[in-house]
Amino acid sequence: MILQETSSPASVWNNIEGIAYGGDYNPEQWPASVRLEDLELMQEAGVSFLSVGIFSWALLEPAEGTYHFAWLDEVMDNLAGIGVKVALATATAAPPAWLVRKHPEILPVTADGTVLGPGSRRHYTPSSAVYRRYATGITRVLAERYKDHPALALWHVDNELGCHVSEFYGEEDTAAFRAWLERRYGNIEALNAAWGTAFWSQHYGSFEEILPPAVAPSTLNPGQQLDFQRFNSWALMDYYRELVAVLREVTPGVPCTTNLMASSATKSMDYFDWAKDLDVIANDHYLVAADPERQIELAFSADLTRGIAGGDPWILMEHSTSAVNWQPRNQPKMPGEMLRNSLAHVARGADAVMFFQWRQSFAGSEKFHSAMVPHGGRDTRVWREVVDLGAALKRLAPVRGSRVESRVAIVFDYEAWWASEIDSKPSIDVKYLDLLRAFHRALFLRGVSVDVVHPSAILDGYDLVLVCTLYSVTDDAAANIAAAAAAGATVLVSYFSGIADKNDHVRLGGYPGAFRELLGVRVEEFHPLLAGTQLKLSDGAVSSVWSEHVHLAGADAVQTFTEYPLEGVPSLTRRPVGAGSAWYLATFPDRDGIESVVDRLLEESGVAAAAAADPGVELTRRRSDDGRTFLFAINHTRSSATVQASGAELLSGQAFDGTVPAGGVVVIAEG
């Protein structure tokens, strides 16, 4: 007997040629004449992929059980007619008014008991049984209607799950939290042990006694806070999985995803965990206009997204052509910045470049958010840049499917982020991302690619591994990191790493418990710095935030503190380990200090820039399975820059002459 294999969805990439290009398309905001003009403009811009119907529920189902599909049928047919593929949304990111009126219990509740009302979007809690029934209902109706539609290439499930609200404190959420805890711990004494409830009379007799960590006279139990974070991240994904189960049933061959918001601003969802349930990783990224180094934050977001994708190509599902509408002051992008941003995402592994949104709204709260078609129409800088970008992406088709080359890994863990920033820590100035991003920045400036990876990731093949303020860590992950050093990598671990286990229980016997042996140090006591204070280190470097009483236990001191009461105490150490080494950094050096640590680490590990280039040029290299390599060089300065590389420059179609124009980008097929 032949057993039938469970069919798995096709790859979205099978349906799309080259680098996909497009954005969110909200045709329901426009009359038929504009929708027809859209088709022409899309062809002019080279659009190939659109997300459709994200906020369309109220128009698709204007009253319970009454459906209006004519407009969406027409849109889908017309898009298919011009060869555009669609990521069709489940339309569930904004419940219609009739549903809220009938079932106000679907609304989210905040920690102080406030019910978040309708009139905006995302006004539901993922644990509401009623909401799930209606959401799976509209999802099934959409799936049945469009299952054989030639434009359908991907399901866009809900939208930015956890955006606006990511913690849910209502009655149904509390019940779901209790059930989740019961599954996690099996019995209440296991939970008591994990939460350390012997402290402050917090012992529980049953799961029924447990509440979400809402508002209380003083600091709440850290185990309870950590589990509530885990629960909320899980609850959003559980809701996603319920919608996907319907889609799998009706359209087993169509892949599903939801758009993440991986960046330095999104803390609440464990995207490494979520990745297991997504058929392709899609990310939304918005620049912070006020950040003078916004291209570095973009690079961090893209490197993190690639890490979440396990190195596979991913979809940039949203970014902006120019200004957004939700920052305090919404500066437009500078000339050429949109191209640099888009190609920076491609350089870091995106095989699709999409925007919020296709046509700029004339009404609603996002009317001053830029789009591919601006209010001013075709005779605008933004439109010309949109058309040019479409042409540029066409020329980058050979890059599709190649992977970013990187010999450096920065370990990143949402759980450690959560645990390290729960209250009552030695210093409020230890922010999970600060040191990590300082290292990422120094590597970015040096043209060295970095993979941002989970602590359990396979670390073979990395010559340099950075572990920054990884406060909590499992034994397995600590062993994984130690194995990388033994196998030949240069591994650097910073202060406030390996302090706690996954229950946020301190690892006893001297800090940093999980890494003490690997590093050959023992930390006796923390000496966090007072606000605004700096320390001088023995080699003249300056640091802030943190110092501590480090004892050598097998490592050598490379640099020491110089000030009372830690004069002569090591601030940077190194221990040879197997074929590699383990460094320990016991303070937060300033930018120059970080750069000099990075230079030492690069020298020892033999890692170099992707190419020799003038300062201000961002560099990465993608390599295809057949060994072809593509060097991306993005000039963030306003004068032309040189890059030492040779080959065909894909955007111009000419041989690369060694120069990247001011504010320009080159992509060199090397060889």
Ligand code: GAL
């Ligand atoms: C995203 C969202 C889009 C749009 C965009 C504006 O968070 O998914 O629908 O609101 O922001 O920047």
